[in-house]
Amino acid sequence: MSYVDLNEITVSYDGKHNILEGLNLKIEKGELVSLLGPSGCGKTTTLRVVAGYIQPRSGDLMVNDQNYTKIPVHKRNFGIVFQSYALFPHLTVGENVAFGLKMKKEDKKVIEKKVDNMLETCGLSEYKNRYPKQLSGGQRQRVALARALVIEPNLLLLDEPLSNLDAKLRIQMRVEIKRLQKKLGITTIFVTHDQEECFSISDRVAVMNNGIIEQYDTPENIYAKPKTEFVARFIGFENFIDVERKEDHLFGSQGVSFRVDDVPEYDVKKMTIRPDDIEIVKTPVPENGISGQVAVRTFLGKSYQYEVQSDFGSLIVNGSDSDVYETGDQIHMVLPSHKIVLV
Amino acid sequence: MKNKIPYLFLLPGIVLLLFFLFLPLVSVLWPTIFPDGLSLSAYIAFFKDEYYMEILMRTMRIAVIATIVCAIMGVPTAYFISRCSKKWKGILIAVSIFPMLTNSVVRSFAWINILGKNGVINKVLLAMGLIKQPVGMLYTEFSVLMGTIYLFLPIMIMTLVGVMDNIDNDLMEAAESLGANKMRSFLKVVLPLSIPGVITGAVLVFTGALTAYTTPQLLGGNKSLVLSTFIYQRAMTLNDWTGAGVIAFVMIVITLVVMKVLNALATRLDRRGENHA
Amino acid sequence: MRRYKGLTIFSVIVFSFLIIPLVIIVVTAFGTEKTIAFPIKGFTFSWFQVALSSKSFKNAFFLSFKVAMIATLMALLIGIPAAYALSRYSLKGKKLLKSFFLSPTIVPGIVVGYSLFLFIVIKLKMPVFEGLLLGHFLVVLPYVIRVVGGALEQFDFSIEEVAWSLGCNKWLAFFKIVLPNISSGIISSFLLAFINSFNNIPVSMFLTGPGIVTLPNTLMSYVEYNYDPTVSAISVMLMLATIIIMFIVEKTLGISALAK
Structure with missing residues (x-):
């Protein structure tokens, strides 16, 4: 005991x-x-x-x-x-x-x-x-x-x-x-x-x-x-995308499928990822790739944070210090499968 | 029954108040309403009697005028105290508190010395040749009023000092920077902000003046009766216990009504202040 | 500091109004004439002697002191636990209970005295002294509730809770932790209650009997029928006592402790 x-x-x-x-x-x-x-x-x-x-x-x-x-x-x-x-x-x-x-x-x-x-x-x-x-x-x-x-x-x-x-x-x-x-x-x-x-x-x-x-x-x-979504939000996950599980595959809106490494046993409704964990890439990526337009840019000191309008809703992404994008730019992102959490 | 302790702590006080305040009060007031069955005749008689009404009106008049005069004298003085250096502030507060702690017989006696036939004022006027015979100023409504103002001015000042202390000096300076002179910025900034304090002070002065006994007894005597001296006379000299009960009830009702109305007003004004801040 | 000339003059007048009448009393106490005169013609201490040798004033002083002391202690004994319960616990009808405990303030003193006289002395045939004590107790209880309640509002009750966690039971924690930390509130409520009971007249007006007349009431009837400097002398002694109390309070609690 x-x-x-x-x-x-x-x-x-x-x-x-x-x-x-x-x-x-x-x-x-x-x-x-x-x-x-x-x-x-x-x-x-x-x-x-x-x-x-x-x-x-x-x-x-x-x-x-x-x-x-x-x-x-x-x-x-x-x-x-x-x-x-x-x-x-x-x-x-x-x-x-x-x-x-x-x-x-x-x-x-x-x-x-x-x-x-x-x-x-x-x-x-x-x-x-x-x-x-x-x-x-x-x-x-x-x-x-x-x-x-x-x-x-x-x-x-x-x-x-x-x-x-x-x-x-x-x-x-x-x-x-x-x-x-x-x-x-x-x-x-x-x-x-x-x-x-x-x-x-x-x-x-x-x-x-x-x-x-x-x-x-x-x-x-x-x-x-x-x-749970509450815990995720409370500890800094800011991006939530509705998903549906069909057998071992996860589908976002419009039937786009995502690969996630860690799929829990229990019922899931959303996948989530931290702003730090989304990578911005130069060219579109077929797997777990999302594209969108920069709506708001905020300077954080070390780098910029972008609010990006995508097909899956608005996403918060922390950029690297090497590439800087302007408001209105079209950018491509990838959600690494090992960083995605399902809640 | 989760926690009995608080009720245990409150019980002795509740019992004593019920037995020695409320029960005696009810036993005094009951016969005035239920002589033998419900009847307001005692009250109707009271309000129809010219002599009684004169006393009631005099009491109200003295209380109202004293309250107004105390406010007029108290507001600038309290403001002055609150803007003084720390040392002077302490001294002036002590000077204001001292009369409050002095017995009201002593404070009324002071005005006998001033207003009496052999008093200071008569002596000065006689010496200046302005009058030939001493003027009788005692046992008039005026002497009661003077004594009452003297009695309650310190309370008004002390209530207001607390409020004025919370008025930021920057507000005055801001008003002056916007082109208001000192008098105007006092009237437009300090005065409105101190209104809730004035009302709190007014409740204390009014209810105090309405129920004061010593000062009207010594300075008004039987010639200028007010409700509290009248109760004593009714009960002790005339053995009219119902009459005394009626007066008691009238006094309590007036006190309660004035308190409720003015306090509600103060709360409302206070809220307005908070919303603005 | 920038001066407000008009305001200063106004305030000086107000303070003169407050002080000069009392100064006149002080001066007349030392006059040689048989009746009160101002200004005085000669200087003497004899009126103090007259006042101090008067048996009725002496008895009245001791009675007033006794009544004020017992009534104040009663009010503390009953008021402190009540104030504690009212600020410590979230009770049903708390506001109503608080106004109940403050209710003696809305009943005019003369009415309190009158109703106690009729109920206790006439109806219950209890001795006048008990009635007098109860009347003074009722009048001073609100001071204790208000001032001690104010001190408790400032008190952080987690201090009391920590004491419990350190092995102190609730009773002991109340005495060892709560009371010492509201002691200045208790002392000021004691002083305010005592002074107000000692000075009170209306409550005692009806509650008098053979040998039971308080000092202010004795003084008052003396003033009504005499006009000699004995009253001035007694007034000076009372004022002196007040000044001593104020001085001690200023040195310990700060003078504002008496402004409640």
Whole structure:
């Protein structure tokens, strides 16, 4: 059995509309799993169910073979870091970190030692006697993390912990979080809406939408092989072409057939490809070739992006820096068969 | 029954308010409507009686004039405070708050010293030879009005300072750059933006002035009765408990109506402001 | 800074209007004449002596202090949990509940006092003192609800939730985490409630009895029948107390804490 097991969790605030709909999620010990999705998809609600702030209407939460569904928050021993950090403003950094240990009524000397160790691990030793107000955003974030980790939690829950930091610090902190998490071997759930952040940090990712998990897989698989149109769109596939499958062949409109390397077992309605993966070629190509007219050209810095009107609708294509086309130009493209994903 | 805690927290307050505010109120007001079966006769008598109407009208008149005067005095002053340097602002706010925290007997007493027969004004006028006999200014509608304005001006100023602080100085400068002089930019920019604050202040001043007891008692006495001093007289001196109940009900209704109307107006104006922003 | 001459003059006049009447009282408190005179002819502290040795004023002061203190503590005890429930939870009819808790503000003080007098003293035959306490409690409760509620609006409740996750139960978290962080709101509501109860007259008008007359009410009946500087002296002492409170507040919370 998995270390964490969310079993058919249903949550509704008003008794009519479900925010989570029979959600299932299994996490292995030591894994870092991200819940990724747009705001309102239910990822924070899921985290709050695990934390114990929300009682699910039905379903069970098992952690380490123990049923946690009815256990109150303060008896769960899960470490939590909020987006706002939620540091206790009236306590110093040291007192913030010591809080959880004091609640467990640990020995004073033990607390002192654990706090000092944790502050050192997080690079906060010199700030021990400062108040949260006197710290920078990055330092506050570290205190919040230290406070959650020092209680040696059974589970670490992070709710968009990096979204209040600037871009540079964000990258630095996510490496830091990953390092600490692996070092301490703490099973972690990480909620985010930022896919880059999520891919860089996670062992597995659950992409959520409308209260259900659309896909639960490794970051590599989600990036390369989205299983639903929602997931594909969310992680940057912008071109969608309606297709119909007849035996092993795929047909677009007007009966044009496409070759796709990876054809899944399940029913497919669309094929999709990233703007980066469409190649612009000089002469028309018979297999997987599409032609069209440049409607809009946008300068991206490294190269140009074109919006091309084709027989299959409008396609977004990132050009190479060698050839540049003008608005109105007729161009030929090829969709490489190994880059096409069917959803 | 998901979460009982909030209701547990609210319960003691609800019980106390029900038992010691609403129940006593109902027990006072009930006999005025149901002497023996529904009858509005007490109210009809009230509104038909000229003497009662005179008191009601005087109360309303004082409340309305005091509100207007407080607004006229308060708006420029609050604007002045909000544009002062930090140090002066602190001092002027303290000067405005101080009377608010001073007992209303003391504040009314101050006006006895000024308006009384031996008061400052009479002495000055006598010394200047403008009058031969001291003029009786106390126990008139005028003295009540002065005391009431004095009582509620600080509230108006403090309400407005909060609003004025949020008016960006750039707006004034923008108006001036567009060719408006200081007076015009104040009238065209600051004043319209502070209207919701003026209304909030007006609710406080009006309801306060309508229900104030101390000042009309000390500065108006039995000669210039208002509703609140009249209730006391009815109940304590004349033992007319039904009459006192009727006056109480009239006061509550006027307070509620004025509050609702002005607050609704303030909300509407506030929304308009948001849409423009 | 560019000056607005007309505005400055106008404001100076308004502030003079606010301050001069109180200054006159201060001056008259030191006059030697038997009745209040301004300007004064001689200087004396004797009216302060008269005021301080008056038994009825002393008793009234202690009664007012006692009533204000108990009523304020009651209002905090009942108002803080209520304000917490009103801002922490999404309740049905929250707006209505909030106006219910603020409802004493729409009932004129004289009416609160009158109805309590009829109901508690006449009908239930309870002692006047209890009625007086309840009346003052009703009058100051809205201050607590409003000011503490305002402080709670600023409070990030995820701070409380984190405390739970660190092994703190809900009761302990309320005392150890929520209360310390709204303490300035609690202190200002305490001061506002206390000052307003101590100064209140209309509620106490009907709720008097032998030995039960508050200081402002004693002062008021004294003013109605006497015209000597004793009242000025007492006024000066009350103003002095106010200034001391304001000074302490300015040094700790900032003076705007009293402007609610």
